[in-house]
Amino acid sequence: MYRIFLVEDEEHLNGVLSAYLESEGWQVRSFQNGGEGRQAIGERPDLWILDIMLPGIDGYQLLREIKADQPRLPVIFISARDADIDRVVGLELGSDDYMAKPFLPRELVIRTRKLLERVYGDGRQEAEARGRAQLLVPPYIVDEDGRTVRTEKGKAVDLTSKEFDLIVYFGRHAGQLLDREQVLAGVWGSDYYGSDRVVDDLVRRLRRKLPQLRLETVYGYGYRLVKA
Incomplete structure (x- = not known):
């Protein structure tokens, strides 16, 4: 089972996105600010989903610290700000995908699945790899x-x-x-x-x-x- 950490400060959206992700059988842990997310970096999930605009520590700083801890861990950025600027900065910092708000929760599920498959392979390959690791x-x-x-x-x-x-x-x-x-x-x-x-x-x-x-x-x- 893949473990996904979601950092989104909008409570309603956080709940909706978590529900959609969990419906795929993934284990989801959600946070509503960057500080909470920072404390969980050492737990190393399979994928992070980060909002850029967060109270306290923003998504940019959180992404830097995640990549410093585990450079190859996949991250999806989401933001309601200037899409072109955020996309470029996010990619430069190491994000693997970017989604501009508003978006359909189902689209996030599809993007997440494709990124997990690209990084870890299909479910069988994941199970075999994790069995060795x-x-x-x-x-x-x-x-x-x-x-x-x-x-x-x-x-x-x-x-x-x-x-x-x-x-x-x-x-x-x-x-x-x-x-x-x-x-x-x-x-x-x-x-x-x-x-x-x-x-x-x-x-x-x-x-x-x-x-x-x-x-x-x-x-x-x-x-x-x-x-x-």
């Missing part, structure tokens, strides 16, 4: 490409780079009994010469952030992630 570490979903971890309900979990590397390592070796030296080499590299106790410290931090993680401690040896 995602690790299931029940009850969490680990997106290796996007370097994100989510709960079953889609809520993002904020991890440091090393915490993310650790859960990926355990996920790739689910069911295997791993000693600290193996984890140390897999996460820190074979040229790391520090104490293997850093593994225990990182595991404690990971468990604190992912309390439902089914990671067993094998005393005197190491760890094992319970295989789903």
Whole structure:
């Protein structure tokens, strides 16, 4: 299921567009100002739809920050201002499509579908690609490409780079009994010469952030992630 973030400050239009997009089976999260949208950049949806004129942070600034975080993530710009100027500026900043208000909600759905297909391929290709890019570490979903971890309900979990590397390592070796030296080499590299106790410290931090993680401690040896 594609995840789409919509930033539109007109409440009625926001609701209408969200409903049309959700009718296609997509998961839609909507925001009514640029500040709310900015806070969600790290969650990395499959596509953003941005109004240019927003209270607080405008669509231009939001687009800059989205592209700085993930340059290839597709974005559709919508605006009621001067179409030619907004189209040119939006394209220069990295938007993938532009729609001038007023437009039919169905047109936005069609444009969105075509852009998703162009970027990710058809549904089958998307499923295959995501199957390779995602690790299931029940009850969490680990997106290796996007370097994100989510709960079953889609809520993002904020991890440091090393915490993310650790859960990926355990996920790739689910069911295997791993000693600290193996984890140390897999996460820190074979040229790391520090104490293997850093593994225990990182595991404690990971468990604190992912309390439902089914990671067993094998005393005197190491760890094992319970295989789903």
